[in-house]
Amino acid sequence: xxxxxxxxxxxxxxxxxxxxxxxxxxxxxxxxxxxxxxxxxxxxxxxxxxxxxxxxxxxxxxxxxxxxxxxxxxxxxxxxxxxxxxxxxxxxxxxxxxxxxxxxxxxxxxxxxxxxxxxxxxxxxxxxxxxxxxxxxxxxxxxxxxxxxxxxxxxxxxxxxxxxxxxxxxxxxxxxxxxxxxxxxxxxxxxxxxxxxxxxxxxxxxxxxxxxxxxxxxxxxxxxxxxxxxxxxxxxxxxxxxxxxxxxxxxxxxxxxxxxxxxxxxxxxxxxxxxxxxxxxxxxxxxxxxxxxxxxxxxxxxxxxxxxxxxxxxxxxxxxxxxxxxxxxxxxxxxxxxxxxxxxxxxxxxxxxxxxxxxxxxxxxxxxxxxxxxxxxxxxxxxxxxxxxxxxxxxx
Amino acid sequence: xxxxxxxxxxxxxxxxxxxxxxxxxxxxxxxxxxxxxxxxxxxxxxxxxxxxxxxxxxxxxxxxxxxxxxxxxxxxxxxxxxxxxxxxxxxxxxxxxxxxxxxxxxxxxxxxxxxxxxxxxxxxxxxxxxxxxxxxxxxxxxxxxxxxxxxxxxxxxxxxxxxxxxxxxxxxxxxxxxxxxxxxxxxxxxxxxxxxxxxxxxxxxxxxxxxxxxxxxxxxxxxxxxxxxxxxxxxxxxxxxxxxxxxxxxxxxxxxxxxxxxxxxxxxxxxxxxxxxxxxxxxxxxxxxxxxxxxxxxxxxxxxxxxxxxxxxxxxxxxxxxxxxxxxxxxxxxxxxxxxxxxxxxxxxxxxxxxxxxxxxxxxxxxxxxxxxxxxxxxxxxxxxxxxxxxxxxxxxxxxxxxxxxxxxxxxxxxxxxxxxxx
Numbered sequence: 001x002x003x004x005x006x007x008x009x010x011x012x013x014x015x016x017x018x019x020x021x022x023x024x025x026x027x028x029x030x031x032x033x034x035x036x037x038x039x040x041x042x043x044x045x046x047x048x049x050x051x052x053x054x055x056x057x058x059x060x061x062x063x064x065x066x067x068x069x070x071x072x073x074x075x076x077x078x079x080x081x082x083x084x085x086x087x088x089x090x091x092x093x094x095x096x097x098x099x100x101x102x103x104x105x106x107x108x109x110x111x112x113x114x115x116x117x118x119x120x121x122x123x124x125x126x127x128x129x130x131x132x133x134x135x136x137x138x139x140x141x142x143x144x145x146x147x148x149x150x151x152x153x154x155x156x157x158x159x160x161x162x163x164x165x166x167x168x169x170x171x172x173x174x175x176x177x178x179x180x181x182x183x184x185x186x187x188x189x190x191x192x193x194x195x196x197x198x199x200x201x202x203x204x205x206x207x208x209x210x211x212x213x214x215x216x217x218x219x220x221x222x223x224x225x226x227x228x229x230x231x232x233x234x235x236x237x238x239x240x241x242x243x244x245x246x247x248x249x250x251x252x253x254x255x256x257x258x259x260x261x262x263x264x265x266x267x268x269x270x271x272x273x274x275x276x277x278x279x280x281x282x283x284x285x286x287x288x289x290x291x292x293x294x295x296x297x298x299x300x301x302x303x304x305x306x307x308x309x310x311x312x313x314x315x316x317x318x319x320x321x322x323x324x325x326x327x328x329x330x331x332x333x334x335x336x337x338x339x340x341x342x343x344x345x346x347x348x349x350x351x352x353x354x355x356x357x358x359x360x361x362x363x364x365x366x367x368x369x370x371x372x373x374x375x376x377x378x379x380x381x382x383x384x385x386x387x388x389x390x391x392x393x394x395x396x
Numbered sequence: 397x398x399x400x401x402x403x404x405x406x407x408x409x410x411x412x413x414x415x416x417x418x419x420x421x422x423x424x425x426x427x428x429x430x431x432x433x434x435x436x437x438x439x440x441x442x443x444x445x446x447x448x449x450x451x452x453x454x455x456x457x458x459x460x461x462x463x464x465x466x467x468x469x470x471x472x473x474x475x476x477x478x479x480x481x482x483x484x485x486x487x488x489x490x491x492x493x494x495x496x497x498x499x500x501x502x503x504x505x506x507x508x509x510x511x512x513x514x515x516x517x518x519x520x521x522x523x524x525x526x527x528x529x530x531x532x533x534x535x536x537x538x539x540x541x542x543x544x545x546x547x548x549x550x551x552x553x554x555x556x557x558x559x560x561x562x563x564x565x566x567x568x569x570x571x572x573x574x575x576x577x578x579x580x581x582x583x584x585x586x587x588x589x590x591x592x593x594x595x596x597x598x599x600x601x602x603x604x605x606x607x608x609x610x611x612x613x614x615x616x617x618x619x620x621x622x623x624x625x626x627x628x629x630x631x632x633x634x635x636x637x638x639x640x641x642x643x644x645x646x647x648x649x650x651x652x653x654x655x656x657x658x659x660x661x662x663x664x665x666x667x668x669x670x671x672x673x674x675x676x677x678x679x680x681x682x683x684x685x686x687x688x689x690x691x692x693x694x695x696x697x698x699x700x701x702x703x704x705x706x707x708x709x710x711x712x713x714x715x716x717x718x719x720x721x722x723x724x725x726x727x728x729x730x731x732x733x734x735x736x737x738x739x740x741x742x743x744x745x746x747x748x749x750x751x752x753x754x755x756x757x758x759x760x761x762x763x764x765x766x767x768x769x770x771x772x773x774x775x776x777x778x779x780x781x782x783x784x785x786x787x788x789x790x791x792x793x794x795x796x797x798x799x800x801x802x803x804x805x806x807x808x809x810x811x812x813x814x815x816x817x818x819x
Contacts, residue, residue, distance in 0.1 A: 006789070007723060007730045007731075007789065008730075009664070009725060009727065009728065009729050009730050010680075010682055010725045010727065010730065011727060012727040048680060048682060048725065048727070050774065101774075102680070102773065102774025102775075103774075104680075104682040104683070104725075104773075104774070124682075124683070125682065125683060125769075125773050125774070126773075127769070127770065127773035127774045128774075129774050132802055132804070133774065133775065133776060135804040135808075136776055136800070136802075136804055137680075139804055139807050139808055139811060140726070140727055141727070142811055143811060144727045144728070146811070146814065146815070175664065197817070200815070200817055201817070203815065204812065204815055204817070207808050207811050207812050207815075208808075208812070210804055210805075210808045211805065211808045211809070211812075
């Protein structure tokens with residue numbers, strides 16, 4: 001039946017494999033879906049991940065681009081949620097790390113131009129998860145990955161390429177999408193043998209974490225003993241995010257947030273999760289060198305951030321301010337509005353000043369991004385400044 | 397000029413049984429000739445336009461395609477029902493049912509009374525094929541000619557024995573073996589009044605299939621393992637259903653086929669089929685679709701309605717209902733899962749009344765959908781139900797749902813066992 005619009009399956013892929021994917025593929029025109037081809041031949045448009053959020057960072061100029069690192073037993077996924085993923089962005093801004101989450105999203109890539117490719121996830125849905133769900137995800141992902149590795153090894157040993165290889169795989173009962181992906185992967189990835197055997201080893205370790213964790217967290221006493229040590233281990237992870245967490249707390253206010261009542265149940269759940277998460281972190285960091293160390297990876301992401309930040313600034317500069325926040329904003333002790341009035345007054349030499357500059361200056365003066373937006377809105381409402389053209393502010 | 401193509405007009409009229417007004421034929425013919433279309437082509441296209449043809453094309457039901465016109469088939473009537481329909485406030489009696497030849501069984505609609513009854517073997521000329529719920533359906537219109545044939549004209553072919561999992565809509569001369577899990581009598585209204593039939597569920601070693609028997613046979617008793625020959629398959633609500641009628645042979649077997657209660661089916665394999673009965677899947681809920689949560693239905697027809705206005709029954713007193721439409725995905729495939737109010741309550745923990753309170757408190761019916769999202773997104777569920785395909789994609793309507801039991805430890809060990817490279 002032709003009238004069925006097939007939904008893209010959400011692939012189960014470990015971070016180890018996802019982060020080593022650097023082949024990109026699109027079916028022609030602009031609106032066609034984009035795919036990342038992974039080393040095991042997944043033509044990946046959508047994926048599903050359950051892992052531990054270890055770090056959340058607001059990297060947008062105006063509180064609107066959030067980056068989260070989500071760890072699985074083999075590596076770390078990077079998730080970006082911006083203005084077009086408002087629900088995910090709000091979710092992340094309210095989250096205390098570490099926390100189990102499940103994410104379904106689209107595979108994205110960024111190429112800085114030096115030949116390297118970075119992959120990330122743009123979330124469609126994100127929600128709280130628990131240890132049981134994460135373990136189950138690890139096993140499902142291992143099982144699916146193992147099937148694909150076997151298919152790839154078979155494909156490699158067939159010694160074919162192109163359409164001949166595709167026909168060979170289809171005859172073996174491989175589905176069309178995977179057969180196509182496998183042909184592309186084999187044509188692209190060098191040292192695929194080695195990559196697959198590394199992946200095989202990481203599968204074993206991933207499954208072992210599921211088994212070993214159970215033993216370690218079996219008795220509550222052990223959990224207690226581990227807690228202090230573990231909290232040290234994660235303290236540096238938390239330090240980065242804590243300021244944002246506070247900020248986020250401040251922005252949790254009325255309206256729709258209250259309607260989503262059960263979200264507040266997360267607090268006790270997360271507390272009980274903490275010790276188990278720590279085991280996961282410490283066990284992965286103590287393992288072999290094939291793991292990508294968070295520190296290394298972090299630096300490689302820097303270029304993306306800059307680029308995205310730039311884009312966001314551009315985007316922001318080109319759009320009107322969101323009016324919703326104004327009414328909800330609680331009055332601060334020193335009115336941020338007055339600080340902003342001062343900033344605009346000082347910076348405006350008569351030609352107007354870019355919105356982004358005002359925001360940047362205000363944030364560096366210690367006003368949080370939400371208040372900045374609200375205050376500018378207030379000033380405009382009061383007729384003390386105006387927007388002669390979009391993205392530019394002028395005093396009156 | 398008129399006289400010039402009078403003979404051609406006569407030809408066309410003859411082909412169309414003189415049913416079409418001569419004036420419009422001449423006008424159309426003139427127009428085509430002005431475009432310098434060769435006269436033969438002009439004649440052919442006009443005859444086609446008015447639904448006639450020099451000669452019907454003989455087709456096997458298997459080869460019939462939606463959009464075919466003017467075909468001729470030799471078929472046997474398997475089922476026929478009388479229906480009264482309402483076209484522009486005029487009541488009209490039509491007949492619909494199932495016909496078969498040696499290649500396939502297909503639905504049909506006769507737009508007038510050809511005094512057919514089940515079991516008749518007939519030749520139909522000038523029939524056409526339309527799309528009815530995504531399936532080709534033979535239409536026997538007023539222009540069609542129906543002639544009764546000898547009953548032997550459509551021969552049943554001996555066919556190879558099939559597993560229940562191989563049955564597809566339209567299969568005829570089906571030969572299969574299964575155990576009857578349950579069976580119960582039912583009364584249905586057909587053309588000549590009330591008729592007793594049997595509805596049941598059959599199973600072989602790995603597949604369950606619903607069946608309908610148009611004959612009451614002593615062999616059709618729960619627990620019996622039977623061999624059925626010359627049955628046919630029609631889909632009901634997207635699920636292939638085996639039909640046993642007067643022409644079918646049913647033999648009770650001494651051996652028993654043991655049906656193993658369904659293990660989980662991978663969604664990727666499931667969506668390759670055209671429909672499936674009572675299957676079990678396991679997967680993560682990846683999206684809650686619009687139209688989940690509190691909905692209103694028309695009390696007359698149960699259609700989902702907005703603002704108390706039904707598109708058929710106008711303003712009605714709406715009936716509150718609750719459901720979930722979600723995407724479930726196991727990494728091999730995805731499909732739309734539908735949970736009714738009872739299952740929604742079971743898995744989310746609130747009743748329709750509580751959902752109403754929730755919506756009232758938040759002053760938005762969307763609050764219930766939000767709550768469902770919070771509860772279910774990402775979660776792993778095991779679901780049992782029937783899978784069907786339709787214009788909205790692949791759908792599984794759940795009959796049971798439960799949280800997937802935690803077997804991670806065993807599964808982890810099993811998986812490790814399948815990895816010989818581990819050190």
